[in-house]
Every structure is written in C-alpha cells, then in structure tokens.
Amino acid sequence: MSTRMTGEEQVQYLLSFYDEFQKWKANKEAELAKIPAHLLAMAQALDSTFRPFVNHIVKPKHPAGVDERDSFRVRATKVVEAGLNSFFFPADFLEVDYLSDSGSAAMTTEQWxxxxxxxxxxxxxxxxxxxxxxxxxxxxxxxxxxxxxxxxxxxxxxxxxxxxxxxxxxxxxxxxxxxxxxxxxxxxxxxxxxxxxxxxxxxxxxxxxxxxxxxxxxxxxxxxxxxxxxxxxxxxxxxxxxxxxxxxxxxxxxxxxxxxxxxxxxxxxxxxxxxxxxxxxxxxxxxxxxxxxxxxxxxxxxxxxxxxxxxxxxxxxxxxxxxxxxxxxxxxxxxxxxxxxxxxxxxxxxxxxxxxxxxxxxxxxxxxxxxxxxxxxxxxxxxxxxxxxxxxxxxxxxxxxxxxxxxxxxxxxxxxxxxxxxxVVKLEYLEGRVKQVHRFAKILTDLGVPVLTPCGTSAVYLDVDKFFADKDKSLRKNYFGNSLVGISLAAGIRMCELGSSAFSSPHGNAPYATPEEVSGNFVRLAIPRQLYSDNDLFASALWLAFLFENKAMIKPVIDRPNLRQLSLHHFKMMFDFAK
CATH class of the missing domain: 3.40.640.10 (Type I PLP-dependent aspartate aminotransferase-like (Major domain))
Known part of the structure; x- marks a missing residue:
C-alpha cells in the first residue's frame, strides 16, 4: 500500500517540476530556433484575431516570491498546506484562475x-x-x-x-x-x-x-x-x-x-x-x-x-x-x-x-x-x-x-x-467568447495534450484517462486528476477536478459509488468570460504540454483521512502525494 510523503517532501517534489520545466523549455526553444523567424511570426499572426471588446480596468498582480523559482516554492508550500484543494488555495497567489466561470466574468461597461x-x-x-x-x-x-x-x-x-x-x-x-x-x-x-x-x-x-x-x-x-x-x-x-x-x-x-x-x-x-x-x-x-x-x-x-x-x-x-x-x-x-x-x-x-x-x-x-x-x-x-x-x-x-x-x-x-x-445572447459576444475557448482547446490538442473534443463552450476538459493512457482504468482510485491540479497550482494555474474523485464515494454521498463507474474522468479548465487574453491561455497550454510529456514524474495522491464520507466531499477533499 502506498504511503504519503511528508509536507517537506511534497514541497521538494513539486519544486522539481519547476526545474524540469525550465530544462524542457530550453530544449523546445532550441528546436524552435531552427525554424526561420519570419515563419514563426507569420504562424502567430495568422492565428490571431480581434477581440469583440476592449479592456478598461487593470488589476496588478502581486508576485508570490522574490523571483520566479521562489514564487513556485511559495505556492508549492501553500499547495501542501491546502491538501491540493483548489478551493482552499489563496487566489492572490495565482497567475491564472480556471477554477470556475461562475461569477468570475469581467462585466461590461453597460453593466457597470x-x-x-x-x-x-x-x-x-x-x-x-x-x-x-x-x-x-x-x-x-x-x-x-x-x-x-x-x-x-x-x-x-x-x-x-x-x-x-x-x-x-x-x-x-x-x-x-x-x-x-x-x-x-x-x-x-x-x-x-x-x-x-x-x-x-x-x-x-x-x-x-x-x-x-x-x-x-x-x-x-x-x-x-x-x-x-x-x-x-x-x-x-x-x-x-x-x-x-x-x-x-x-x-x-x-x-x-x-x-x-x-x-x-x-x-x-x-x-x-x-x-x-x-x-x-x-x-x-x-x-x-x-x-x-x-x-x-x-x-x-x-x-x-x-x-x-x-x-x-x-x-x-x-x-x-x-x-x-x-x-x-x-x-x-x-x-x-x-x-x-x-x-x-x-x-x-x-x-x-x-x-x-x-x-x-x-x-x-x-x-x-x-x-x-x-x-x-x-x-x-x-x-x-x-x-x-x-x-x-x-x-x-x-x-x-x-x-x-x-x-x-x-x-x-x-x-x-x-x-x-x-x-449574452448577442452573436458578436458569443462568437468571441466561444471561439477563444476553442482556440485554447486547439493549441492544447496541437501540443498533444488529450482534451475532450469537440470542445464545448465554457471550458476545456483534460481527459485524465487518456492523459495517463498507459495506466489501467482501475487506477482511477489513485486520483491522478487531483495530482494534475496540485502540481499546476504550484505553477500558479488553478483548475478543477471533475472526475473519479469529485463524483465518486462509497458512502452514498456522490452520484457514483466507485471511481470506475464515473462518467468521464476530467480536469476542467473553466474560462471566465471577457477576462483573459489568449496569451494567458497559451502560457497555460505550454505548462500542460510539459506535464503531458513528463507524466512519468507525476505521482498518485492519497486521501487525507475522514473526508470522503462528508457531504459535498468534492469541495472538502484534501490529499497528499504518495511516495
């Protein structure tokens, strides 16, 4: 039976993802250097589009640490304190927040x-x-x-x-x-x-x-x-x-x-x-x-x-x-x-x-x-x-x-x-809203990350079973979706597991009794309306591509005791990474 890491072991484990990500990015940049710059610029320009709105309000972010690696370390510590729970993780430590599209929209000037x-x-x-x-x-x-x-x-x-x-x-x-x-x-x-x-x-x-x-x-x-x-x-x-x-x-x-x-x-x-x-x-x-x-x-x-x-x-x-x-x-x-x-x-x-x-x-x-x-x-x-x-x-x-x-x-x-x-029923608004979500899904797919396709409207769903296709479906009980969530929180990216953990419990307090029965094993990246630029989404896509290519590093998680039997356990669950 798997044993759980100590708190410090989990912080060091999460920090290893930052170091490997830097090496991985350097290798990808070296590969891109072989492509003529004008072709890279043309690809980026051809894939761009005008937004159906302009921004009037800017809210500055506050760095979590003294530099990028230290910010990652600070967030990693918070991840372990929160038991990998997205809802417990403080929002002011985030770079981008895909936890929900509920109440997180940027309202229009007419609404203001x-x-x-x-x-x-x-x-x-x-x-x-x-x-x-x-x-x-x-x-x-x-x-x-x-x-x-x-x-x-x-x-x-x-x-x-x-x-x-x-x-x-x-x-x-x-x-x-x-x-x-x-x-x-x-x-x-x-x-x-x-x-x-x-x-x-x-x-x-x-x-x-x-x-x-x-x-x-x-x-x-x-x-x-x-x-x-x-x-x-x-x-x-x-x-x-x-x-x-x-x-x-x-x-x-x-x-x-x-x-x-x-x-x-x-x-x-x-x-x-x-x-x-x-x-x-x-x-x-x-x-x-x-x-x-x-x-x-x-x-x-x-x-x-x-x-x-x-x-x-x-x-x-x-x-x-x-x-x-x-x-x-x-x-x-x-x-x-x-x-x-x-x-x-x-x-x-x-x-x-x-x-x-x-x-x-x-x-x-x-x-x-x-x-x-x-x-x-x-x-x-x-x-x-x-x-x-x-x-x-x-x-x-x-x-x-x-x-x-x-x-x-x-x-x-x-x-x-x-x-x-x-x-919200105006065609120009919906074109801009849904197409941004679809662009995010496309870049993830092009980078090899398995997502539910065709893409829906409000979110991109990582298919956890296909992300870890080399693992038997019976291993859903290891809750690798929550592993992805916890590791990404350390990178400042907040997502929501909606799969084998959120929808299963043997205690009668969830739609399904076992992880294997759950319909669709996903991690959701909900896109707030009118809030983020494509650059925010594409930076997140780069991180997820890194995790997919380096999924051998990703360890399962273990429930913290006496939580899964609680009502609405999805919001209360806490985990530790297994050794």
Whole structure:
C-alpha cells in the first residue's frame, strides 16, 4: 500500500517540476530556433484575431516570491498546506484562475453603469419589474410575470396579479436549487399521498444528461424529509438518476460528434414508461457541464419535453449556460434563426428553469427560479390542499434570503444582471467568447495534450484517462486528476477536478459509488468570460504540454483521512502525494 510523503517532501517534489520545466523549455526553444523567424511570426499572426471588446480596468498582480523559482516554492508550500484543494488555495497567489466561470466574468461597461443606477429600496425596487421584463424578453413570453400583470394571457393576469409569483430572484444557482427541491418534495407528497403504501416514499429525480455536483448535493439533501398532510406525517427521500452520453462516459467520443451533451434518451424513456420508479421531475443541463460543457440538441430537449407531457412529469432546465448552448445549436445546424429565437424555442419546451446568473448572466452574483404559469404540470402544485408550491417558494425566500422582490441581491446587482442577460445572447459576444475557448482547446490538442473534443463552450476538459493512457482504468482510485491540479497550482494555474474523485464515494454521498463507474474522468479548465487574453491561455497550454510529456514524474495522491464520507466531499477533499 502506498504511503504519503511528508509536507517537506511534497514541497521538494513539486519544486522539481519547476526545474524540469525550465530544462524542457530550453530544449523546445532550441528546436524552435531552427525554424526561420519570419515563419514563426507569420504562424502567430495568422492565428490571431480581434477581440469583440476592449479592456478598461487593470488589476496588478502581486508576485508570490522574490523571483520566479521562489514564487513556485511559495505556492508549492501553500499547495501542501491546502491538501491540493483548489478551493482552499489563496487566489492572490495565482497567475491564472480556471477554477470556475461562475461569477468570475469581467462585466461590461453597460453593466457597470447600472451599478450606479441601482435602487436599494427594500421592497419592489426599480429592478424588480425590469428583471421580470428581461426574463420574458430573453426566455420567452410563457415566463412573463402574471404577478405584475404582464402576461399575454389576460385570464392569468386577472387570476394571479399581486397574488401568485412565479419568478424568484435568489442569491445564486445553488440557492435556487435548494429552495426548489424542498418545495418540489412537499408538493409531490401533497399530490400523491393517497397512493402511498407506507409513510416513507422515494422519488427519483432524473437528469436526461448529467447533474452538476451541487445539484446532486441538493437532491441528496432531501433525505427523510417530513411532510405533514392533514394529521398524517410522511417521509420523502430523493435519489439521483443520471443518463450521461455513452461516448463521453466511455471515452469513445471523436471530433466529428456534434451533441455530446445529449443523454441516453432511450434509457430515460424506458424508466418512465415502465413506471417501476416514482419520478419527481426531469432535468436537462445546458450546456452539459459535468459532461464536458457540451451542447444539448433541440431534438433531445423536444424528445424529453414530449415524454414529460405524455406522463405528466415536470420538466425543468438547469439553464446556467443557455446562451452558449443556443449559440452551438445555431452553428452546428447552420441555422438562420438568431440566438434569441433559439433560446425562445428551447424554453418553450420546459415548465421552468433554475439558473445561476453568474454564468450566462455575466454577473458576479445572482440566480433565479422561474416557473411558467402557462404550464399545467406546474399548476398542479399551485393551491394544493394543505399548501402551494409558489407560497412555499416565496416564504422560503423571505425567511432565508430576503424579500422576494430582491432575493438577497442589491438593486444595482439586479440591474447589472438584466443588462448581462440581454448582452449574452448577442452573436458578436458569443462568437468571441466561444471561439477563444476553442482556440485554447486547439493549441492544447496541437501540443498533444488529450482534451475532450469537440470542445464545448465554457471550458476545456483534460481527459485524465487518456492523459495517463498507459495506466489501467482501475487506477482511477489513485486520483491522478487531483495530482494534475496540485502540481499546476504550484505553477500558479488553478483548475478543477471533475472526475473519479469529485463524483465518486462509497458512502452514498456522490452520484457514483466507485471511481470506475464515473462518467468521464476530467480536469476542467473553466474560462471566465471577457477576462483573459489568449496569451494567458497559451502560457497555460505550454505548462500542460510539459506535464503531458513528463507524466512519468507525476505521482498518485492519497486521501487525507475522514473526508470522503462528508457531504459535498468534492469541495472538502484534501490529499497528499504518495511516495
């Protein structure tokens, strides 16, 4: 059995990568010296492109040490202190941060202007109607606010004006998930209790592709939840069911694939039709973040929508990267429709959506729960005997977050989000955003580094199984993805393991019980919107190319004790390098 290095041994081990990197770079520079300078310059110029924005703000970095090697040593020490945990590593020691594209965007000047225009009134601030108008404009008229009387359906306005609210601002996507799943659990029990054969019932929450880890955590958090119907108490538990794309799961994808975000619809359909499992609702994640930030097709969304309508199942969208997904549909299908039109088509097929506005809202905070008053499947949970889903959502927001007309956000944040949502569907923005990510993926591929292809929209995913192709898949339990993360942190590059460690645990607190079962073993490099230049990305690519060519140096890691059994262990795990 492997033993772990001491702290000092780990620092010296990490520092050896810096020394070898310098030798490796010198050898590569000698090889490049043989190529005429004008050809090198021409290659660099031909591969360049104008950005669709200009920078107005510069934030200076503060070197971690007195020189480059000392900075590497200082960071290496911090890596060991943090147990190779990306979330624990201090951001001010970084050169570039690919941990997440959530809340890390550089906002536009129009958004910054709205920060000055914000109205900080406690209730019904200026941003509240603007937010509702923006939701209807961006996602389609079926989400127009009946609470404010703005629906095209006059009967719905008359029934719900100032009575029932269907759109909720919250602090971020996780807040939306937490509030929604609790309300859904109670509503399902109120609807179905007469059919229960015991006082404990289990429902499956099905994702037609892949849940993200925090979504999984909120679902698993519904465990033996007590729901009182009349004078009878029931216990409800949710379980996860993912239907990942088999090509991503098995590593058999190719550059010719189009919609790797589509899940296994036939397997989902079989589960629904057989009726052996109670299903609470069905989700689809766009883009499919845990499956490589891959686009989901309109055909898949329509199939799932039709299935849910036929079997009276609520269909919810995890909409964090909705605009990027619509953009990919436009490009793949060579569609003449605008991105905005495709967004409307997507959301006409669902009953509601949860969204982190820190992604395709280009905001630094914020989220939303939006349910359609035109959906029969949502309406069955409104004004149920003993409770109402909408009332529960409103009460929870008020008690835990803030008044439902601001949802924990400042008035200035709400206005900035509204501008961001309108900006994010513009074709010129999306062209610049997605093409930068694709350029990063291409240079990595050209340097021989194995990444998930075709590239998605918000991140580049290192394929850990292919990176270490000479190692048996059963060695996933050595968590080489976390080895890559820890070594790269010492170089000032922060990434996120989303693979055999993040998604597996034998303790029932993760989507998969073993590392071998996990669908896709990746390290994600999420690209913040409008923040980095290509030079930042290409310098990172050079480092990763070095690691790939020198992977024999890379040692496995060992869990620090008593962490993997914790809830949301992905965020809490700490490791040591093995000897």
């Amino acid at each position: 202007a709205q920060l000055i225009q914000g109205d900080e009134s406690y209730g019904s601030n200026e941003g509240w109607p603007i937010f509702n108008d923006t939701i209807a404009q961006v996602f389609g008229p079926k989400f127009a606010s009946v609470f404010l009387g703005k629906s095209s359906d006059a009967a719905l306005n008359k029934k719900f004006h100032n009575v029932k609210n269907f759109n909720y601002i919250v602090n971020q996507g996780r807040g939306a998930e937490s509030i929604f799943f609790a309300a859904l659990a109670d509503s399902l029990v109120r609807r179905d209790h007469a059919t229960f054969t015991s006082d404990h019932v289990e429902y499956a929450i099905c994702c037609s592709n892949n849940f993200f880890d925090t979504t999984s955590g909120h679902i698993l958090n519904i465990n033996n939840r007590s729901v009182l119907v009349g004078d009878k108490e029931y216990k409800i538990t949710f379980k996860l069911m993912n239907f990942p794309n088999p090509k991503v799961k098995n590593g058999t994808y190719s550059i010719h694939d189009k919609y790797l975000g589509d899940g296994m619809f036939e397997a989902l359909e079989q589960l629904v039709v057989e009726k052996k499992t109670r299903i609470g609702c069905v989700f689809t994640t766009i883009t499919n973040n845990s499956g490589g930030s891959q686009p989901v097709s309109l055909a898949h969304i329509k199939q799932v929508s039709d299935l849910c309508k036929k079997h009276n199942l609520v269909y919810i969208m995890d909409a964090c990267r909705f605009a990027e997904n619509a953009f990919m549909i436009k490009k793949i299908e060579n569609s003449e429709k605008s991105v905005q039109e495709i967004v409307h088509e997507i959301f006409s097929l669902v009953d509601g959506f949860n969204i982190s506005l820190k992604k395709d809202g280009i905001a630094n905070c914020g989220g939303a729960i939006c349910l359609s008053p035109m959906s029969e499947r949502i309406m069955q949970f409104v004004d149920q005997p003993g409770g109402c889903m909408l009332q529960q959502l409103m009460d929870t927001v008020i008690l835990q977050i803030g008044h439902f007309t601001y949802g924990a956000l400042t008035g200035r944040d709400i206005k900035a989000i509204c501008v961001g949502l309108k900006h």
